[in-house]
Amino acid sequence: xxxxxxxxxxxxxxxxHAVVVLVPVTALLVVAAVLWPSARRRIGVLLPGVAxxxxxxxxxxxxxGEWLEHHMSRDPLLRVHTxxxxxxxxxxxxxxxxxxxxxxxxxxxxxxLLRRRAPRVDAVSGRRAIAAMVAVxxxxxxxxxxxxxxxxxxxxxxxxxxxxxxxxxx
Numbered sequence: 001x002x003x004x005x006x007x008x009x010x011x012x013x014x015x016x017h018a019v020v021v022l023v024p025v026t027a028l029l030v031v032a033a034v035l036w037p038s039a040r041r042r043i044g045v046l047l048p049g050v051a052x053x054x055x056x057x058x059x060x061x062x063x064x065g066e067w068l069e070h071h072m073s074r075d076p077l078l079r080v081h082t083x084x085x086x087x088x089x090x091x092x093x094x095x096x097x098x099x100x101x102x103x104x105x106x107x108x109x110x111x112x113l114l115r116r117r118a119p120r121v122d123a124v125s126g127r128r129a130i131a132a133m134v135a136v137x138x139x140x141x142x143x144x145x146x147x148x149x150x151x152x153x154x155x156x157x158x159x160x161x162x163x164x165x166x167x168x169x170x
Contacts, residue, residue: 098138
């Protein structure tokens with residue numbers, strides 16, 4: 001699915017950095033777009049674009065992490081980390097969907113395109129209740145994705161460092 005090593009290093013160690021940056025950046029863009037109308041206009045298509053980039057990096061990271069897991073000794077902490085990591089794709093996909101829907105509901109270009117292809121969509125996107133539901137869902141999945149990244153990172157740090165810190169403390 002993607003590279004497992006890059007220049008001799010496990011790709012997971014490198015891809016993790018992209019995910020750790022992109023997930024919170026995507027969440028911040030969603031929060032700004034939902035809560036700040038002038039920012040929404042400035043952010044524009046960047047919102048679904050960054051959300052999509054995040055969605056691309058998550059499976060690359062989990063795939064390379066699974067490869068790395070098979071090349072390491074079995075550890076219960078590592079299993080917890082990989083289990084949590086597998087769930088991030090759901091959070092990232094939901095963030096991408098709601099970010100894209102939010103952008104489409106508020107972008108003149110997107111609405112014009114949708115209006116020509118599906119006239120009923122314009123009537124649905126104009127309803128405040130639907131916009132409010134999309135906004136709440138977008139905020140919830142964005143915050144949830146950041147929390148999940150924190151949980152994954154914490155479990156990964158514990159899995160990577162627990163032997164070293166315990167043996168050095170003695």
